[in-house]
Amino acid sequence: MTYTRPEFVRSPTLSGLECLQCSARYPVEDLPLGCPACDAARRNSNLFCVYDDSAQTLADRLPYRNTPALGDGGTPLLRLPWLENASVKNEAANPTGSHKDRFAAMVVAHAAASGYERVAIGSSGNAGIALGAYAAAAGLHCTVAGYTRLPEGTREQLSALGTDLRLFDTDRERVGLIRDLATKPDTLAVSNIADPFVGCHPIGIEGYKRIAWEIADQASAEVRHVVLPTCRGDLAWGVYRGFHDLCELRAMPMPRLHLVEPIPRLAAVLDGAPVTGHFPGDTGRLHSIAGHTTTVQAHRAATLSNGTAVVVSPDVADEWFARLCGGGHVWERSSVTVFAAYDRLRAEGTIEATEYTVLVATSHFFKGL
Ligand SMILES: [Zn+2]
Incomplete structure (x- = not known):
């Protein structure tokens, strides 16, 4: 049995990103500060995905139809x-x-399809474990920036998933690492680096x-x-x-x-x-x-x-x-x-x-x- 890295293809119906606040439109790109116009005005806001008029089914309104197959969704x-x-x-x-599995599955599909080799997130536990699992399923590296108070059991789980776990005392230090990693071309930062936070990656x-x-x-x-x-x-x-x-x-x-x-x-x-x-x-x-x-x-x-x-x-x-x-x-x-x-x-x-x-x-x- 040979494990092959899955392929993910972006939906052709995904036409761009729109700012929740000022309605500015952007092409599909990774903007970890949210809307650049609102960030410049110091009134930060996240973006959301917009689809073209041919998106007439629910499935057409997802950025990726297939995601790492770990069985997320269909919950009771x-x-x-x-x-x-x-x-x-x-x-x-x-x-x-x-x-968080639902977020991780979709954003990891995006990272893999976009050619990134690593995903990075600031997490208190749930999101880090989810991202670590789905990154592993897609053959990507994963960095998790957590707090030193993270329980030992959670640390062991993140380690078992092969994540690069970094621990910090303060939120400022934690976000600082994600901000640094966001400048690296091989890394997709999926959590907040804006101040104040705007929310995670819109995809x-x-x-x-x-x-x-x-x-x-x-x-x-x-x-x-x-x-x-x-x-x-x-x-x-x-x-x-x-x-x-x-x-x-x-x-x-x-x-x-x-x-x-x-x-x-x-x-x-x-x-x-x-x-x-x-x-x-x-x-x-x-x-x-x-x-x-x-x-x-x-x-x-x-x-x-x-x-x-x-x-x-x-x-x-x-x-x-x-x-x-x-x-x-x-x-x-x-x-x-x-x-x-x-x-x-x-x-x-x-x-x-x-x-x-x-x-x-x-x-x-x-x-x-
Ligand atoms: Zn805006």
Whole structure:
């Protein structure tokens, strides 16, 4: 049995990139600072993929039709008997245990098709393991810039995947490495190097659209609300774009997206704070959704879907983590914030009892050590 390096071909329907904020159009290229025009104006924003008019099927609206074949996607939509009129999209069922597989599969296909030999990412764990696995599957090298607090088990997993793991005490040092690597022609930096961060590589974010498409196929009722954990809004924006495709191609209504965060960041921006602001606060052990900034893409996912931001404190997340573990559910601490948020949104009437809702549980608790 001989392992051959897979070939990845960019979809001919992918016509360019567009800025979420200023709508400037760019050809398909790797711009790790996001929109150059907005970066120059110090109001950073990510870009998103645009397709030509011939893209009339969902599959036409992905940058790559084939990606490293590790079995990502097709995750279950769970009905839990105690969760009234809601289901859980269980992204922990992805091969490396989180939704990040979908990003990693797509961005690694892009890196390989574009001739890069290495991918690089700043990660608190989930994204690094996903990127390491998919890079290995595609025969690419992978550098992960993590924190020195990274659990020993996670370090061993990254090492087993052959990643070049670098550990730093501060975010500044960590981003500094990715910024250096982004200047190397053989390396694709897939995470943020802008200040403040704008979000990760737009081609990888396209991988999250399939979460929306799968939910639409799996749901037995019209989805009115989606609740999902949020850091810089990659997942929320990708899911929003997926539902946007469904609106255009299948005339489906857009569900309201509720973005859950540990401290008021997006919530503060929705109340009028600048999107480039710095928002202090304790994020506890909610490492996957920590950070003190938000993004234009998080803001757009909430506002364009008529959604909201929901703050779930680390203490409340701890309560729900214990409650769910007590019922045998093994989701990461950051992931269970969606249950607390749903409980609150139902209690305050933002979600009515008759409105079917999907909660996105992003990660297995093996990852939230
Ligand atoms: Zn722009």
